Amino acid sequence: MRTGVLCALAGLFLILSDTVAAAQSREHLAREPRWQALLHINPGATLRDRHRSYVDDDNFFLSDTGKDDPLAELNASIEALRPAQAPERCRFPARYRFFAEHLGWEESGGQESAPFAHCDEYMEWRQSVQANRAVLVFPAAYLNSPSSMFGHTLLRLDQTGDGTVWLSWAVNFGAMTSEQDNSLFYIYRGLAGGYPGRFTLVPYVQKIQEYSHMENRDIWEYDLTLNQEEIDWVIEHLWELKDINFDYYFFDENCSFRLLELVEVARPGTGLLDKWRFAELPVNTVRALDDKDLIEQRHYRPSKAQELEALVAEMTVAERRLSRRLADDPDLAQSAEFQAYPPPRQALMAQTAYRHVRFIHRKEERTEDVAKRSFALLGLMSRLPTATPPRVQPQRPPEEGHGTKMLGVSGGQWGADDYGQLTWRMTYHDLLDNRRGFLDGAQIEGLGVTLRSTESQAVKLERLDLVSIRSLSPRDTFSKPLSWYVEGGLERAWAQGRRLTRYVQGGAGLSWRWQGWQPYMLLSARAENNSAFSTWITPGGGAEAGLLYNTGAWQWQLSSAGHYFTNDEYRHRSRLSAHYALGRQHGLRASLEREGWRGDSDTGFNLEWRWYYD
Numbered sequence: 001m002r003t004g005v006l007c008a009l010a011g012l013f014l015i016l017s018d019t020v021a022a023a024q025s026r027e028h029l030a031r032e033p034r035w036q037a038l039l040h041i042n043p044g045a046t047l048r049d050r051h052r053s054y055v056d057d058d059n060f061f062l063s064d065t066g067k068d069d070p071l072a073e074l075n076a077s078i079e080a081l082r083p084a085q086a087p088e089r090c091r092f093p094a095r096y097r098f099f100a101e102h103l104g105w106e107e108s109g110g111q112e113s114a115p116f117a118h119c120d121e122y123m124e125w126r127q128s129v130q131a132n133r134a135v136l137v138f139p140a141a142y143l144n145s146p147s148s149m150f151g152h153t154l155l156r157l158d159q160t161g162d163g164t165v166w167l168s169w170a171v172n173f174g175a176m177t178s179e180q181d182n183s184l185f186y187i188y189r190g191l192a193g194g195y196p197g198r199f200t201l202v203p204y205v206q207k208i209q210e211y212s213h214m215e216n217r218d219i220w221e222y223d224l225t226l227n228q229e230e231i232d233w234v235i236e237h238l239w240e241l242k243d244i245n246f247d248y249y250f251f252d253e254n255c256s257f258r259l260l261e262l263v264e265v266a267r268p269g270t271g272l273l274d275k276w277r278f279a280e281l282p283v284n285t286v287r288a289l290d291d292k293d294l295i296e297q298r299h300y301r302p303s304k305a306q307e308l309e310a311l312v313a314e315m316t317v318a319e320r321r322l323s324r325r326l327a328d329d330p331d332l333a334q335s336a337e338f339q340a341y342p343p344p345r346q347a348l349m350a351q352t353a354y355r356h357v358r359f360i361h362r363k364e365e366r367t368e369d370v371a372k373r374s375f376a377l378l379g380l381m382s383r384l385p386t387a388t389p390p391r392v393q394p395q396r397p398p399e400e401g402h403g404t405k406m407l408g409v410s411g412g413q414w415g416a417d418d419y420g421q422l423t424w425r426m427t428y429h430d431l432l433d434n435r436r437g438f439l440d441g442a443q444i445e446g447l448g449v450t451l452r453s454t455e456s457q458a459v460k461l462e463r464l465d466l467v468s469i470r471s472l473s474p475r476d477t478f479s480k481p482l483s484w485y486v487e488g489g490l491e492r493a494w495a496q497g498r499r500l501t502r503y504v505q506g507g508a509g510l511s512w513r514w515q516g517w518q519p520y521m522l523l524s525a526r527a528e529n530n531s532a533f534s535t536w537i538t539p540g541g542g543a544e545a546g547l548l549y550n551t552g553a554w555q556w557q558l559s560s561a562g563h564y565f566t567n568d569e570y571r572h573r574s575r576l577s578a579h580y581a582l583g584r585q586h587g588l589r590a591s592l593e594r595e596g597w598r599g600d601s602d603t604g605f606n607l608e609w610r611w612y613y614d
Contacts, residue, residue, distance in 0.1 A: 026078075029102055030071040033268035038094055038237060039070055040246075040261055042273040054261075056196070057245040062088065078103070090119035093126075094236040094265070122239060129169060129201065129238075131157035134231050134266075136222040136259070136295070137170070137207070138286055140398060141439055150428065150444065151282040151398065153256045156204050156221070157231065168204040171238060173197055173258035175248040197248030199241045199258070208301075216305035220397055222286060223296040230266035237265050256285035263294065270294070281427065283437075284614070286399040302392040304359050305479075310390045311352040312478055315345075320477045323349035327356045330376035347387035350380045356478050401437025402584055403612035404428050410589075410608030419454040421462065421606070431470060431548060432555040432579040433612075434587060440550070441472035441483075441511065441518060448489075461500065463491040472520050472548070474513035483520055484508040494571055494597035495532040502529040505563075507544065518548040526563050533567055540565035553581040572596050585612045 029035060036042070040054040053060075053067045060066075062080050066073030080088040081096050082105070089096050096115055099105055105115075116123055135156040155171035175195035208219070226234075248254065260272045270292050289295050302310075312320055319341070326332045326349060338346060354377040361370050381387075408423035425448040429438050448465035466489040473481035486506035492498045507524030522544045527537055546559035555578070562572035577591040587610040594603045 026074060027071060030074045032098075032102070034098060034233075034265065035074060036070060037261065037264040037268050038098065038240075039066070039073060041070055042261065042264075054246055055244060056247045060240075060244050085118045087118075089115055090122050092240050093119075093122060094233060094240055097233075097236060125239065126235070129157070129235055130159050131169065131231050131235065132160075132228055133158040134224045134226045134234065135168075136224060136286065136289060138220040138222070138282060138398060139207075139217040140220065141217070141442060153259055153282045153285050154207065155234075155259055155262060157235070165204050165208070170202050170204040170207045171234075171259075171262070172200050172202065172207070173246075173255045174200070195248045196245040197254075197258070198243070198245060199238060201238060216303045218303050218306060218394070219301040220286075221299040221301060222289065223298070224263075224289065224294050225296050226263075226266050226294075234262050234266045237262070256282045260285060260288065263289070267294075281404050283398045283401065284404060290399060298397060300392075300394040300397075302394070304355070304362070306392050307389065308352070308355050308359055308478065310392045311348065311355065312476070314348060314390055315352065319345065319349055320352075323352045324356070324477045326350065326377070327353035327373070330373055330380060333380050343385050344387070347381065347384035350377055350384060351387045351389070352478075353377055354381060396437045398437045400584070402429075402434050402587075403614050405614045406433075406610055406612050408589075408608045408610045410606050412604060412606035414454075414604035415602040417454045417456065419452050421450060421452045421608070423448065423450045423608070425449075425465075430468075431472070432557055432577055432589065433610075434553075434579075434581040434584065435550060435555065436581075436584065440513075441470075441474065441548070443468065443470035443485075445469075461490065463489065465489045465491075472511040472518060474511050474518060476512075482508050483511040483522065485522065485524075493530075494595050494600070494602075495530050495569070496597075497532075498602075499531060501531075503527065509544075516550050519546070520548070521545050524561070524563070526565075528565070533565075533569075535567065538565050538567055538569075540569075555579040555581075570598055586610065587612070 041052065042054070051068075053070075055061075055067065061073055061076075063069065063072040063076035066076065077088075077092065077095050078099060080086060081092065081099060093116060096105075100115070116126075135158060137154045137156050139152045139154075141151045154173075156165065157169040157171065158165065159167045159169075175197050246258070264270060264272055272288055272292060286295075315323065322332070322338060326338070330353075332338055333346075333350070338349075341349070354374065357370065357373055357377065361367075364370075366374075404427050406423070406425040408421075408425075410421045410423070412419060412421070425445060427446045428444050430443045430445055431441070445465055445468040448463075448468075450462040450464075451459050452462040453459045465487070468485075468487040468489075470483075470485040472483045473479075475481060484507065486504075488504035490500055490502050493501050493503075495501065503526060505524055505526035507522045509520060509522035511518060511520035524542050524544055526540045526542070528540065529537055540563040542561060542563035544559060544561035546557060549556040557575070557577045560572070560574040562570065564570050573593065573595045575591055575593045577589065579587055579589045581587050589606075589608045589610060591606045591608075592603070593606070594601060596602075
């Protein structure tokens, strides 16, 4: 009897040991980097989502606590996916593959598709989505679109290795916006998380048309080092994300961050998501992949606007004017003025005119007049020698630009007071920063803080820039864009002495460019909350004129602006600034400024060292 009791206890001990070992094994499996990646749980999560899934959709989880408990989701997934022909396998093919590899699940028939033989919809989709190469695509910033001034990233899946993209797929993550949302409403909801975000899979040619043709955006393409097995992980997981909602935040939970999550699914343990980040900018995604040796090579695809500019640059001023007139009236080709040029120059003007007609009407339905002019210009081009389009010379790739954050230390004098000053900017670039990798005439700054201390006063807030966006788009014979700006925050300004004021202002106008010189003129409006004014909000109107000049590492700006307020007060400010790029991540800036308020004015000088990082 004693022997029987001992045997029973030994059996119970073995059962308990197996149970404990199985539980420990599952706990270990729930901590696997790929399982965490499949649930979109990231070690570098922001304060909102630390140690929990970014997915904001109950349909993605099989456990009621799956969003916050990866072990509970793992246990529920194992139970749901283990039975043969389980319907949940059709929803979660990547999860099934994960368990099959780690738990030794096998299906009869010895074929990879056997576990999903009952999943007709998934199998049909999987047959259509084939790829053996992954490419990160970076549509660069576009001056006249606030929502695109940081650029964008998406993933391209190529089906062949011959360089063609006509059969490729584009993987995109974006906010589910409404056509009725204006730019300001889009920015507000994007910052506040007011939009759901989703992954979409569309033919890549649609994205080429959208970004390169429709939005005038250059495209940079980066071949990734992912192998076939890793690409298959991404494709299978994309099926799991179909119609699944995430929160969308403009600064961090955006297109770029989500693509890093996909790469982590493909190659877990890369460390792409380990770093805590307040903002994830598209250019930083490119840099992160490059730092982890995930980029093999890059390619440049110019926009239609850049191709047109390259043609225009080949012509003299007289030829440009004639080509522009030819675009409106192709019959000018029979004029003595046009015929006086040799055939190769005629061909260049005809091709430029044709491309201009197609470019400016690209967003419209083709009218009879546009079709008639296009056909006439094509006929003219066919009768002339073939004009080989000039090769568009790309600027430096965006990842070679300076860091997106900036810390500045400066000293100077305002009036009779000497001061020391500290400036920090979260993002991104201003008109005088090093131009390498950035658009000329583009500025977008978010959350900048400047603290100042003088001999007679302790440290005080000098200014707080919430947002400052400028788009100085030059006009020429073929293009007539509008330049504009908008900014807001707190700044010290003259109003019966210098005091901290709260303001919002913006304006629009014209800009031109010639051999490094860029003059501009802007009309502006300003709303100000100022303790020296009797009204809570005081509006005003005014103008700004300025001149930018760049040559090599030097950037110069001369500007003068003034506003007249409805309470019969007037303020003006003039500034001369020079910036020298000491390298990619360092710069030296000097400025001379004069500010006045109805005959009372003061002058200041500032010398600043700037360090760019991240």
